[in-house]
Amino acid sequence: MDQAVMSDRVIVNGTVTPMTLTEDGVLRWSGGSQRSLTLEKEVLGFVVEGSRIRIRAILEGGGGICCGGSTGSLVRKDLVFEPLSEDSQRLWCQKLREYIDSLGRPKRLFLFVNPFGGKKIASKIFLDEVKPLLEDADIHFTVQETDHQLHAKEVANRLDLSKYDGIVCVSGDGILVEVVNGLLEREDWSAAIKTPLGVVPAGTGNGMAKSLLDSVGEPCKASNAVLAIIRGHKCLLDVATILQGETRFYSILMLAWGIETIQPTIARFCLVADIDIESEKYRWMGSARLDFYALLRILDLRHYNGRVSFVPAPGYEDYGEPTSYSSNSVGEQSIGYPSQEQKIQVRQHGYQRPDVDLENLAWRTINGPFISVWLHNVPWGGEDTMAAPDAKFSDGYLDLIIMKDSPRFSVLAVMTKLNSGDHVKSPYVMYLKVKAFTLEPGPRSKDRTKEGIIDSDGEVLARGKGTYRCDQKTLMTYNKLQITVDQGLATLFSPV
Numbered sequence: 432m433d434q435a436v437m438s439d440r441v442i443v444n445g446t447v448t449p450m451t452l453t454e455d456g457v458l459r460w461s462g463g464s465q466r467s468l469t470l471e472k473e474v475l476g477f478v479v480e481g482s483r484i485r486i487r488a489i490l491e492g493g494g495g496i497c498c499g500g501s502t503g504s505l506v507r508k509d510l511v512f513e514p515l516s517e518d519s520q521r522l523w524c525q526k527l528r529e530y531i532d533s534l535g536r537p538k539r540l541f542l543f544v545n546p547f548g549g550k551k552i553a554s555k556i557f558l559d560e561v562k563p564l565l566e567d568a569d570i571h572f573t574v575q576e577t578d579h580q581l582h583a584k585e586v587a588n589r590l591d592l593s594k595y596d597g598i599v600c601v602s603g604d605g606i607l608v609e610v611v612n613g614l615l616e617r618e619d620w621s622a623a624i625k626t627p628l629g630v631v632p633a634g635t636g637n638g639m640a641k642s643l644l645d646s647v648g649e650p651c652k653a654s655n656a657v658l659a660i661i662r663g664h665k666c667l668l669d670v671a672t673i674l675q676g677e678t679r680f681y682s683i684l685m686l687a688w689g690i691e692t693i694q695p696t697i698a699r700f701c702l703v704a705d706i707d708i709e710s711e712k713y714r715w716m717g718s719a720r721l722d723f724y725a726l727l728r729i730l731d732l733r734h735y736n737g738r739v740s741f742v743p744a745p746g747y748e749d750y751g752e753p754t755s756y757s758s759n760s761v762g763e764q765s766i767g768y769p770s771q772e773q774k775i776q777v778r779q780h781g782y783q784r785p786d787v788d789l790e791n792l793a794w795r796t797i798n799g800p801f802i803s804v805w806l807h808n809v810p811w812g813g814e815d816t817m818a819a820p821d822a823k824f825s826d827g828y829l830d831l832i833i834m835k836d837s838p839r840f841s842v843l844a845v846m847t848k849l850n851s852g853d854h855v856k857s858p859y860v861m862y863l864k865v866k867a868f869t870l871e872p873g874p875r876s877k878d879r880t881k882e883g884i885i886d887s888d889g890e891v892l893a894r895g896k897g898t899y900r901c902d903q904k905t906l907m908t909y910n911k912l913q914i915t916v917d918q919g920l921a922t923l924f925s926p927v
């Protein structure tokens with residue numbers, strides 16, 4: 432057993448018992464049977480109550496000493512013990528504090544809460560599940576409710592980051608993406624983007640929270656996410672720069688073009704507006720409407736002309752045909768040059784894009800028609816959609832999932848496997864990793880007057896002709912886009 436840092440007799444539940452804190456951070460005592468708490472994993476914090484010390488812990492599963500409310504698969508528990516003298520109490524407090532402080536946990540957090548995300552319960556989640564745990568962990572926090580679109584981006588862009596050890600989004604993925612974009616548009620972006628970012632699932636699309644928690648086999652629940660943030664472990668996250676002309680969007684989750692609607696979860700990421708509106712006439716069916724419409728859409732599958740080019744990761748060089756990088760593709764004079772309106776957004780400051788010599792890379796290309804083209808940075812696109820089972824947070828690559836022409840039943844079969852990630856095993860699905868990527872979206876192959884929609888991180892990035900709300904302004908146009916990846920540019924609070 433590790434050496435004792437502190438050992439003394441204390442009173443637990445009215446019984447005098449030996450208690451020991453060992454240098455590996457395990458607190459042991461006996462009270463009938465031997466009990467223990469691992470400070471790093473299970474202890475949120477502690478408080479002095481008169482002659483007693485109350486240790487606030489959170490454990491997996493049930494049972495225990497004296498329970499607070501259950502938080503999903505995690506259960507709040509307190510251990511209350513009474514040292515036999517004031518000196519002993521002071522020493523216990525000192526040793527516990529020293530150990531907890533050595534863990535590098537955040538002490539001050541800035542929180543965004545989006546009251547309008549998802550089922551509009553983020554404020555309740557904050558009050559019921561986030562606030563109590565942060566208070567137990569003695570973390571000081573400042574809360575900002577978002578009151579309009581891009582509010583989180585604006586705040587992240589000017590926040591005094593020296594006051595915080597991290598930024599936490601109690602929201603869906605949308606607010607987290609806004610924060611990343613806000614940080615990268617700062618003058619001090621290279622320091623700002625190192626700020627650890629946390630996400631507590633409270634939106635419709637909780638792909639990042641699901642990806643983080645699922646990677647360690649934990650459920651995508653608010654309490655698990657908060658605990659990961661409190662523990663303060665971090666991991667790096669690749670950031671993709673989507674570039675068209677001089678317009679940029681920094682993506683941390685995914686880009687989707689093509690198939691719109693097969694599952695409501697997919698619909699959310701691709702063309703939610705489209706399916707909602709186009710399925711309106713089936714409203715009498717209730718919630719089955721979206722699935723029914725999705726089925727109809729499989730029977731009348733849309734194919735899009737176009738072309739994708741990419742720099743494959745090592746081991747994926749067999750996909751596509753060799754091509755060279757065309758430099759006029761996404762810059763001045765390009766087919767993707769932004770409108771006058773978009774030029775206003777051109778920035779001279781902030782992060783630009785990854786420093787890669789694209790022309791000297793080995794590009795390959797695949798021509799359409801396509802049913803769908805997805806690019807994913809993390810495995811889960813939403814809580815039910817494991818779009819890219821092999822995606823890694825910071826491998827420096829994006830996972831490319833392409834579906835070209837395939838029998839309708841195969842498309843249906845592929846889509847029903849999205850929950851497990853088994854769709855990538857279908858012979859009709861190409862699944863590879865890429866370092867850089869260009870998309871040249873075209874019209875539908877059967878109706879050239881109609882184009883598609885390009886979506887990134889849950890927001891519509893570009894709407895083509897003939898799509899729902901095609902007159903609405905989007906950040907980019909339905910033209911060529913270039914995507915490059917910066918390995919491990921951002922930092923996330925992670926469960927391990």
Ligand SMILES: Nc1ncnc2c1ncn2[C@@H]1O[C@H](COP(=O)(O)OP(=O)(O)OP(=O)(O)O)[C@@H](O)[C@H]1O
Nearest residue numbers: 548549577578579580581602603605606634635636
């Ligand atoms: N007060 C507000 N009113 C309207 N929109 C808002 C408000 N605050 C934030 N938003 C916008 O809500 C969007 C979605 O936010 P969030 O990340 O919480 O959820 P999501 O899962 O991505 O999407 P969904 O809205 O489908 O739940 C963001 O793009 C953000 O700009």
